[in-house]
Amino acid sequence: MSRVVVTGRIPEAALESLRAEHEVDAWDGTESIGREELLRRVAGADAIVSLLTERIDGELLDAAGPQLKVVANVAVGYDNIDVPACTERGVTATNTPGVLTDATADIALSLILMATRRLGEGERIIRSGESWKWGMFFLLGSSLQGKTLGIIGMGGIGQATARRAKAFGMEVVYQSRSEIDPDIAAELGARRVELDELLSVSDVVSVHCPYGPATHHLIGAEELAAMKDTAYLVNTARGPIVDEAALATALREGVIAGAGLDVFENEPQVHPELLVLDNVVLVPHLGSATVETRTAMAVLAADNALAVLNGQQPPTPIR
Ligand code: DGY
Numbered sequence: 001m002s003r004v005v006v007t008g009r010i011p012e013a014a015l016e017s018l019r020a021e022h023e024v025d026a027w028d029g030t031e032s033i034g035r036e037e038l039l040r041r042v043a044g045a046d047a048i049v050s051l052l053t054e055r056i057d058g059e060l061l062d063a064a065g066p067q068l069k070v071v072a073n074v075a076v077g078y079d080n081i082d083v084p085a086c087t088e089r090g091v092t093a094t095n096t097p098g099v100l101t102d103a104t105a106d107i108a109l110s111l112i113l114m115a116t117r118r119l120g121e122g123e124r125i126i127r128s129g130e131s132w133k134w135g136m137f138f139l140l141g142s143s144l145q146g147k148t149l150g151i152i153g154m155g156g157i158g159q160a161t162a163r164r165a166k167a168f169g170m171e172v173v174y175q176s177r178s179e180i181d182p183d184i185a186a187e188l189g190a191r192r193v194e195l196d197e198l199l200s201v202s203d204v205v206s207v208h209c210p211y212g213p214a215t216h217h218l219i220g221a222e223e224l225a226a227m228k229d230t231a232y233l234v235n236t237a238r239g240p241i242v243d244e245a246a247l248a249t250a251l252r253e254g255v256i257a258g259a260g261l262d263v264f265e266n267e268p269q270v271h272p273e274l275l276v277l278d279n280v281v282l283v284p285h286l287g288s289a290t291v292e293t294r295t296a297m298a299v300l301a302a303d304n305a306l307a308v309l310n311g312q313q314p315p316t317p318i319r
Contacts (some may be wrong), residue, residue, distance in 0.1 A: 111260025150202030153209025
């Protein structure tokens with residue numbers, strides 16, 4: 001029997017499958033486990049099932065000890081894990097691609113609609129008790145039909161967002177490290193372009209690339225200035241891909257029309273200037289937040305941990 005440390009609360013189905021085979025020490029506090037407590041608990045662990053709020057670095061891997069075999073992240077994004085540090089120590093790192101693709105694309109489309117149709121503003125007016133009535137020019141937004149969606153990062157979530165946008169009558173361009181499957185590109189009518197073209201032709205830019213040194217502040221003041229002043233920016237990937245201070249300035253000065261953010265540069269903090277702007281929709285990292293999706297993510301992470309502990313190839317290793 002191995003010792004599995006789970007760094008936060010996860011759905012019962014995943015805990016059950018871990019408990020069926022191993023001794024499980026799961027943090028069940030409503031607050032995140034603190035760093036000190038985490039360092040203490042991982043000592044002697046054979047597997048760590050980690051949430052994206054926990055930093056898994058060399059210090060933590062060393063605190064766990066040389067018997068540690070696997071870090072199974074309950075997230076597709078793995079910028080919280082120092083993968084080279086895992087590799088150096090012979091620890092397998094895994095993530096949860098695929099199972100949250102639709103849920104995250106749904107949130108991207110929701111943010112696109114909320115931002116372009118000013119739904120947050122409308123809701124705030126009603127809840128404030130302010131008087132309002134239907135008016136020809138009241139809270140006019142912008143239609144999606146015939147407009148261009150620019151997708152940065154055309155992996156599974158980018159493609160799923162493109163598919164939804166196409167159903168809304170949008171054209172799709174994308175920027176990606178590699179060409180996507182030609183059949184999928186044809187189905188979506190999606191054209192691959194360089195980032196500068198994407199920024200200049202898109203009416204909505206949606207960010208779906210992974211976060212790392214190469215994508216830190218990929219969208220900053222210069223990129224925002226390259227967008228149309230009628231365009232919207234949506235980010236459901238990772239906060240630090242967008243320079244939040246530059247975005248706040250661009251939104252305030254009308255450099256772009258609006259934005260929708262599910263992720264933030266210093267989560268859970270949000271840049272104070274964004275909080276007072278009406279042309280940005282702010283939601284608290286809800287991309288994968290459905291019962292079905294979170295269950296599937298946790299079960300996949302558990303399957304990854306179990307496979308490695310049983311000497312098998314995990315379903316979704318980080319490569
Ligand atoms: C992920 O899996 O990376 C998402 O951000 C979780 O919501």
